[in-house]
Amino acid sequence: MAVLTLRPVRTAAPADDDQLAELDRSTWSTLHAVLPKPVPPFDPFFGERYPPQDFLVVEADPGTEGGAPRIAGYIRLVPPTPLAANAHVRQIRGLAVATWARGAGVGRTLVRAACAEARRQGANRITLRVLAHNDPARALYASEGFAVEGVLPGEFFLNGRYVDDVCMGRSLGPA
Secondary structure (H helix, E strand, O other): OOOOEEOOOEEOOHHHHHHHHHHHHHOOOOOOOOOOOOOOOOOOOOOOOOOHHHEEEEEEEOHHHOOOOEEEEEEEEEOOOOOHHHOOEEEEEEEEEOHHHOOOOHHHHHHHHHHHHHHHOOOOEEEEEEEOOOHHHHHHHHHOOOEEEEEEEEEEEEOOEEEEEEEEEEEOOOO
């Protein structure tokens, strides 16, 4: 794997649509996806329910390979509901790392950036849901202080078997 130099995490911009759409399609897997594999014609990545400001992205300089920086990964951070009663919570609803950027700390960088951004937005708690069979993601989240807070047994039927949906969360400290 080439050495990657990660750029600072930033909020996505409308111009990132094509790169993020391609990243999303190229990383699709039943390890983390519950929706069917995308097929042409492809929808735009951003839309009314998925605006750019909900996404943090990190670009990588390819290092010795040269070339322009590319988006190495994204994380989506949103309020879990529109209710005032849980406005102190943010939820991770998507994380993807390009295959060429795996093992370079992109996922960890994005999780830490999401926690920092949630704090900046005034949250004191962050949650997520992850499929039980996604061991790499669960290990990453656990190493960043997330704990299992509940399990929805057999919530999804994927590849001929039932898969649990695991709810994880952590405190961010006082807002």
